Amino acid sequence: MKNEKEDSNRRNFLKLGLLAGTATLTGLGVKNTLFANAKEETGEKVKVLTVDGKVVEVDSSLVAHPSEEKLSQFNVREGIPGKKFIMVIDLARCANARKCVEGCQSMHGMLPPIEYIKVKKMQDSELAAPYWFPQTCYQCDNPPCTKVCPVDATFKRSDGIVGIDSDRCIGCKFCMAACPYSARTFNFGRPEQQAFSEEHAHDADKCCTTKSSQEGTVSKCDFCPESSSKGILPSCVTECPNGTIFFGDELEDAVTNGEETFRLSELLTKRAGYRQFEELGTKPRVYYLPPVERNFPFEDATEVFNQQE
């Protein structure tokens, strides 16, 4: 009995070590060929980065990451297999440069005042220090918006993203009423926006599921899944000059802002990561790192960006 227990303990330890090792490698974007013999070859090629920094093509059976061909058969309603997207926003780094807002607007073809990501000035109490608060859709794990949708036009995907099917949305706006974070926006068909959308309807290189945001339907930040599936970071992440926003995969336990990569669990532990309005039970997939030891002193914005109707 005792032996058996010890044995099982050792086995668990080994498993854990193996897992941790795999996770570390995956975290760096590398997947080795440990299990090469276990599966049959599929013939699909996947690009991977080797430890010495070379990009090589290997058979998709060798890695957990889906091939590009698979990803190109992208379905709005299904998540990207093997992914659990997550975002960490470091409030200590945000200086309200608004590059994330602009990058997002250009990526999604949205004109101001529509912002999928907003930067708000927050001050929790009179004595507390003000800070800048970038806010996206939190892609909640217990999303109040998808619950109330009468036609399943907004839904939770397996990769954690809360998606919208603009072809199905009836425009009742119940999801907007249900979202306690006011993350959703409605396409009221603002003439300037309509003209712009029409003009840029066929632009390549834009994301996303809400690219086709239609008049009379709801849209919002969607973590740019088409880019993410190809390993390209959402534009709010890449555009930020201060590296405020980190994006990654919970299963890989890694987040990156394009320059620095952190172990997610470590980052959240060390920096006391929290989620907005935890008490509402929505379980957001966006974590905030408190604005301590800031990179910049807080400077109030004097400029207004969205005054034009």
Place this chain on the structure above:
Amino acid sequence: MEEKIKNSEKTTYETFTQEEYMEMKRDLLKPLEKIGLWGKVWIGFLVTVCLLGVYAYYIQETKSKYVTVSLRDYTMWGVYISNFVFFVALSLIGVLMSAVLKLTNFEWYRPLSRIAEVIAVGAIMLAGVSIVAAMGRPERLWHLVVYGRIQSPIVWDIIVILTYVTTSLILLFIPMIPSMATLKNHLTGKPKWQMKMYELLSFGWEGTEAQWKSLKRSIKILTIMVIPLGVAIHTVTAWLFATTLRAEWDSTNFGAYFVSGAFLLGVAGMVVAIFVIRKAYNLEKYLTEMHFDKLGMALVMMSFIYIYFNINEYLVPAYKMSGLHANHLLNLFVGDEALFYWMVVLFGMVIPATLPLIPKLRKPLPLTVIAVGVVIAAWFKRYLIVIPGLAHPYLPIQDVPESWRHYTPSLIEMTIVAATFAATLLIVTLFSRFFPIISVWEVAEGKLEGKDEIINYK
């Protein structure tokens, strides 16, 4: 004994020997005979407003909604939704003024029941229209059938509302079958199609004992059914709000609060309706001062019930003033909406709870003035429930155009709202021109059975 009952039923309802019954029939069929000048003007006016509404809707749907309606991302539900809630509330008039009174043996319900049911059917239909007007993609309404998911409160609401409409229509129609036969037999000088319609709708009614028996039975079943359904439609409508995480709607009180408000609106609506109907059609003998007296007392009672729920809804959270509720509540009590809010409290609750306690103020005219105030306040009350809170979400609204912060309904929106009112009134008006708005046989039955409250008409 059996034989006697059989005979008396026959004499009661079908052989028109009694003078009183003949007179009653004359009085109650009079509105159907000729539409006077003012009647035509009134119908013309209502039709015009309805057409204006249709035109406004056409503009709204063909042009950009950013221009035609004042809704924006924060206040995404506007007067269409609050108007929807108002009409759902109004449709409970049928439950209260017909079903509840009938089942609790308040005999004075008899001349009121059909009026109440017509208003109920009209109101619930226009509630549906209001919702469609609020939709971003009305042409996708069929998605609700194809993709509908039961966990959405909207789907619950559609299910109960459709059930309620159906039940109310049947409950309106079945007691009309004997009236159809009366119309068929006694109305003269009407176009052929109209007589044909009465004949078809009377379904071969002859007033036999078996027919009366099954008629009364079905009325009873439907009357009982319509009460839980009515409570359900308004409770589920309240849940459309209460199932969200927004502070201003996050209330366990909401269902009961909405239903009690609907009953108050129902009484007030009834007062206004019978005041107009008795004046327009000279039905003072049937819609008597006694009715106003009773409705005045009902108004007081319903006001107190509504005040009770309002205290629960506003003062209890206000006592705590939690951060979540504070900005919304203070906005109502002392902020931008304060004047609005306190006017609604005054005209929608305090006045109807107190003034009708004075017997003189339960006379038709003063009571109607009070009731008109209640109806108007009730509309604004729904506005205050739905809209101001939306502009006070958990996360602050910053750096948005001015129109995103403050919602004021656009002309297009108000025209459509006005049209929904006109359409409801038009439904009631046209109904009263084609069918007796007071059920002849129900009133006659009450009188002949010697029911006190009916006898005391005179």
